[in-house]
Amino acid sequence: MKTRIGILGYGNLGRGVECAVRQNNDMELVAVFTRRDPASLSILTKSAAVRSVDDAANWKDKIDVMILCGGSATDLPKQTPEYVKCFNVIDSFDTHARIPEHFANVDAAAKEASHIGIISVGWDPGMFSLNRLYANALLPDGKDYTFWGKGVSQGHSDALRRIDGVKNAKQYTIPVDSALEAVRAGSNPELTTREKHTRECFVVLEEGADAAKIEQEIKNMPNYFADYDTTVHFISEEELLTNHSGIPHGGFVLRSGVTGWNSEHKHLIEYQLKLDSNPEFTASVLVAYARAAHRLAQEGQSGCKTVFDIAPAYLSAKSGEELRASML
């Protein structure tokens, strides 16, 4: 019996989930739910239905886990507590500061409905969080570092596109090699925002826009660019589409710590992701946790969970015996 998956929201992340489900033989995509006109939506999986979100509740006995692919700003804070009333759900809620509040809302609704809701699944929050937790538990006397990139920041690209005179733009977040090397060398550096990352912008101007003025506006933009060494390249729309249409990302989680009666031994734990497609990798994490959600629900568990609460074996299609024999 396969785990029957629903997708709610069919943007980059939803399409990524569709692709990831196909890579897992113990799962099947049953339906995609959209806020658009379902007739206008063409999906890749011929066997799956396309329905309006308004129709979702009618599918509650046909779907084991609904994967919510909306945005964290406005969609998920409402959708996750709402849909967990009908389904076991997974989301990729990534507004770190609002996770405690989101957890509480989802937990209350999930417990009342006897469903599982797993929130903040992806790579940060998600796999990076897990690696922070493990590394802190193993090396209590140490220091954490997270670097992001090289990759496309959607938020920073959006900020560029909101500038008057900018037609299109893409922004890359790039970790500073020398900072990474200092951490790896075990020197436990104190690093400022500027020392950890640089920002590189590829900007297409509107006809007649003032490049010098726009470059200054970018470099001085508070929060987004002012605290960083920022490089701006003005390029043609053609070049942007040819060379910068991907959505790569990744990064590094490091913990440097000491052990020994006199703290005489240094250790470094490093986790690294290098991703050609940020949304497809995030989707792959969502699908692995959907497997866990289905199993937890079958065990009769309910409530809100995060990646911290779920034993690794729940993510794998293999049995405990197979895992011990092949991966331990």
Place this chain on the structure above:
Amino acid sequence: MKTRIGILGYGNLGRGVECAVRQNNDMELVAVFTRRDPASLSILTKSAAVRSVDDAANWKDKIDVMILCGGSATDLPKQTPEYVKCFNVIDSFDTHARIPEHFANVDAAAKEASHIGIISVGWDPGMFSLNRLYANALLPDGKDYTFWGKGVSQGHSDALRRIDGVKNAKQYTIPVDSALEAVRAGSNPELTTREKHTRECFVVLEEGADAAKIEQEIKNMPNYFADYDTTVHFISEEELLTNHSGIPHGGFVLRSGVTGWNSEHKHLIEYQLKLDSNPEFTASVLVAYARAAHRLAQEGQSGCKTVFDIAPAYLSAKSGEELRASML
């Protein structure tokens, strides 16, 4: 109420556990059990008792988790099923091929006694296993690579010391940089044993031993060295003690995989450890899982577990709220 820890076996690993317990405020070392004469053993923790292993069963109400620090060849296959009758136990059993059998033995004894036994805890098996599992669950279409080193292999150093004419020796396992880079580049190479690691030996000869003959004997030793490019350095005992008395180790777990409807996007997940002290890091992992064992036992769970079966949050002294607010 602190978790009360016992240590059984006071070699490098036992001393490492003693140091790690001191780094965790929610734990205390209660007693060390030894096969030697307890009066001959001087430990670092003034408040802890030193007792004979024969006395251990009398401590069953005074110890929450017994950490078994014996060897995998002969000690642990007997000790873990035996001591789990009296205690919640943790071991670092690392004979990969015999894990299923060890699991079955410990599981039966642990269930009968209503105790928890967590086996094969450390970094390989242990953290490396976890990373293989997570990476496989996230990228089902991909390829795994594990590299060890640069570090001291105890087994290979022992093999050198058994050669006639060798007074002392240390062997380093070294990953081949070009192989690592090929994996990181996503080319999914098929790598032979020789292509993945080299072996470097530092050998102190007995007076009058034949260096050329011993070098050939080393390089042609089946299983240990014949399948590798091996370098042999003959050095003085003084140099060995000065430059090669540490027990560093580490390594890399990588998974390279693809996502997308047409497998068009590549991803790389890499986990790396760089450890000044192999036994102290292994001990740190054991202590984190001792925390988990105590909690699981308090919940009324029993039986044999591995790192695959334990939710990450159990390893941390922080509460779920604290973890979500600070690390997610």
